[in-house]
Amino acid sequence: MLPNLSHQIIFYGPPGTGKSYTIKQIMDQFGIPEDNVFRTVFHPEYDYSDFVGTYRPIMERLENKEERLNYKFIPGILLRSYVEACIQDDPVILVIDEVNRGNCSAIFGDFFQLLDRNSMTGESQYSINVPLEMSEFIKEQLLLEEDEEHLKLAFPSNFYIFATMNTSDQSVFPIDSAFIRRWSWRYQGINYEDAANFYIKIMEEYYSWEDFLRKINAKIYSITESEDKQLGNRFIMPFGNSAVIHTQSFVEKVLFYLWNEIYKHEDSSNEDYIFKYTNHINELEKEEIEFTFSQLFGENFEGILKGFMEYNEVSMVDVEEEDLEVEAACPEKSPFGYRKIPEKEIALDTMLYFAYKGIKASGLCKGKNDNRDNYQILVQKGSQMALDIQKSMPDAFYETRNKLIAEEIIVKRETYYEFVQDKLFDTPSEAAGVIGGARLTGTKMWRAEDGKNLNELMGKK
Secondary structure (H helix, E strand, C coil), X not given: CCCCCCCEEEEEECCCCCHHHHHHHHHHHCCCCXXXXXXEECCCCCCHHHHCEEEEEEEEECCCCCEEEEEEEEECHHHHHHHHHHHCCCXXXXXXXXXXXXXXXXXXXXXXXXXXXXXXXXXXXXXXXXXXXHHHHHHHHHCCCCCCCCCEECCCCCEEEEEEEECCCCCCCCCCHHHHHCCXXXXXXXXXXXXXXXXXXXCCEEEEHHHHHHHHHHHHHHHHCCCCXXXXXXXXXXXXXXXXXXXHHHHHHHHHHHHHHHHCCCCCCCCCCXXXXXXXXXXXXXXXXECCHHHHHCCCHHHHHHHHHHHCCCCEECCCHHHHECCCCCCCECCCCCECCCCCCCCCCEEEEEEECCEEEEEEEEEECCCCCCEEEEECCCCEECCCCCCCXXXXXXXXXXXXXXXXXXXXXXXXXXXXXXXXXXXXXXXXXXXXXXXXXXHHHCECCCCCEHXXXXXXX
């Protein structure tokens, strides 16, 4: 289990305060691989069938290559993440963004009961009976042989649910008190120290993002008497390692939000009204002119923006070349003070072995994929692959197998497929799933000669 962390946490606060980033930090600090993280977003049309699962029509390919319509139980992300947590001992996290935009009680349905956790073990305090089609899916995934038609289900201690909520959003559905009580709530405030690392660029001038937030947020609070509508330090982020917020992004995201959500119908005579700019008539005279958001798409928009900054007393700053980039954030401690778990690098071309239900394969550990923090696996010629794939496996696994057959990378033997060429897979789990024909955690299935799996080789528990 993750020490000192509740199993269900909602991170809430103003927009752009880095709620999702905080969750990512937790995963980094505890060395949780991306394969163990499942993500979804709630919205008004999202329902129980999307979240938990239901029967859906699918086109099934027959051996003669014809297709026919069939119905198949398609698990939702809650059920898929639950199964993953049951397969292994490492923490598995389900992340729900915008949790307050969906009808939470209806979406969770009877799984709502499982949110009650035993304070000692971390497992669900109570279990629920699940429908037949769901029982069959779980039995198949977990290789269970129970005679009972209906399984009883409870969340294991390594299963966590983290959610985010913008307090500025108007919830379509109210969150009832029973749901609220089953979560820990962590407020994510505005980090002005973090904002000090970034600058707004207008023409050739730079303005302090921190000072902008402090000045504008003070006026927002004065008008709304609430922190909910204030701008967070990460409301907008530059691309890559740049520290510069460019004009177009600033207008289209920051000023659009301020205009549309707060000031569009606000009395312009209010001293906290911000949509005005200072115009210098001559060296001694100046005037304050109101403007609308649409004027920021005219010819003089940059002049209006500079006058806007002056009117709102946002500091212009001198920026050195080295300040225009920020180092990638990699803190030594998590947001909750826990030391980062160091990850060891695995030597290239380390020989790895796979064994599952009589199927054996070997491969070389290659470099990490550019797009994912996972090692690639070069499966070697002579390795075996299971003939059958579990029916509940995603279509992508079927497509990969069909491609391997079409490209003659594998050939069919009596009891298995054999690789007749080497094949590079992007992740350990992709290689394990395709070879074993089941949903498998690659970092646990691929082992070195000394018996240590990939997690253990990387220094993870």
